Amino acid sequence: MRKLWPLFLLLAACGTQDPTGVGMEPLRLTSTTLPPAYLGEAYTATFSAEGGVRPYTFSLEGQLPQGLTFQGGRITGTPKEKGQFSLTLTVEDGAKNSRVQRLTLTVSDPPPPRLTLVAPPAQVEGPFLLLGRVEVREALGFQLELPLRDLVPDLASLKTSSPVYLVDHDPETGLLRLDMAFSRPVKDQEAFRLLLTPQKPLTPRLAPRVVFYDKEGKPLGETLKRGKPFAELLTLAQNWGKEGKELKGDLNGDGKVEAADLQALGQGYFPKVTAPVPPGGAPPAGQEEAPPPPQEQGSP
Numbered sequence: 001m002r003k004l005w006p007l008f009l010l011l012a013a014c015g016t017q018d019p020t021g022v023g024m025e026p027l028r029l030t031s032t033t034l035p036p037a038y039l040g041e042a043y044t045a046t047f048s049a050e051g052g053v054r055p056y057t058f059s060l061e062g063q064l065p066q067g068l069t070f071q072g073g074r075i076t077g078t079p080k081e082k083g084q085f086s087l088t089l090t091v092e093d094g095a096k097n098s099r100v101q102r103l104t105l106t107v108s109d110p111p112p113p114r115l116t117l118v119a120p121p122a123q124v125e126g127p128f129l130l131l132g133r134v135e136v137r138e139a140l141g142f143q144l145e146l147p148l149r150d151l152v153p154d155l156a157s158l159k160t161s162s163p164v165y166l167v168d169h170d171p172e173t174g175l176l177r178l179d180m181a182f183s184r185p186v187k188d189q190e191a192f193r194l195l196l197t198p199q200k201p202l203t204p205r206l207a208p209r210v211v212f213y214d215k216e217g218k219p220l221g222e223t224l225k226r227g228k229p230f231a232e233l234l235t236l237a238q239n240w241g242k243e244g245k246e247l248k249g250d251l252n253g254d255g256k257v258e259a260a261d262l263q264a265l266g267q268g269y270f271p272k273v274t275a276p277v278p279p280g281g282a283p284p285a286g287q288e289e290a291p292p293p294p295q296e297q298g299s300p
């Protein structure tokens with residue numbers, strides 16, 4: 001019996017490579033859906049299969065959107081038109097077995113970036129870290145206004161992924177303002193972390209206003225009120241650490257773009273915040289009660 005084992009193993013190994021496909025797993029497509037595509041953004045979808053007899057040959061029927069092509073089992077390119085496109089994918093193996101799958105490719109406008117604020121979901125009594133992450137889409141910067149009711153920020157604890165930022169907190173109104181610019185577009189990355197201390201036991205309820213600047217530096221929505229253009233902060237980020245004559249962002253003329261220029265930009269950058277009206281009270285003389293701030297696109 002011992003002598004038969006090598007022959008048995010040899011036959012078993014040959015059976016798994018049978019070119020006729022007998023005794024093998026049936027051919028099947030492992031790609032049964034297509035990821036969404038976004039207008040003007042690079043796209044790649046790769047098809048795959050299992051079972052049957054290799055090699056596999058893929059073919060695709062139907063009209064792809066302009067800008068996309070199919071070759072070698074892959075769809076690649078940059079779509080130039082929106083819509084839903086019906087496609088039929090066929091895979092054929094080396095034994096001429098085939099499988100067919102109907103697919104729909106959806107091309108739409110890119111979703112906006114999102115600033116995800118991570119805070120404790122339950123009641124807290126002591127200091128905690130607030131994390132801010134840029135997610136979903138690339139961004140070159142953002143403006144943030146965050147009312148901090150019964151929360152005191154420790155600005156000295158602020159850690160950021162970019163050295164180019166300006167921050168302001170008004171203790172009277174509790175409004176935190178943070179504008180940040182990046183040297184290159186970022187996505188799915190932590191932007192900042194800040195220590196907050198509650199003045200009483202509470203569950204953090206955060207309602208930010210956020211305006212993002214896309215990878216071209218264009219605002220995605222109405223910009224928040226500032227004493228100077230956000231574009232100047234972007235210019236500092238693009239030239240941060242550089243040296244040279246007539247360099248953009250060199251506000252003090254010393255031939256460098258560094259912290260001194262950021263400090264100069266910060267003078268008068270954040271306008272004075274109007275004190276909030278007490279619940280049920282009248283606004284101060286000469287001031288009108290402001291409507292509640294709208295939730296900006298890109299807020300969580």
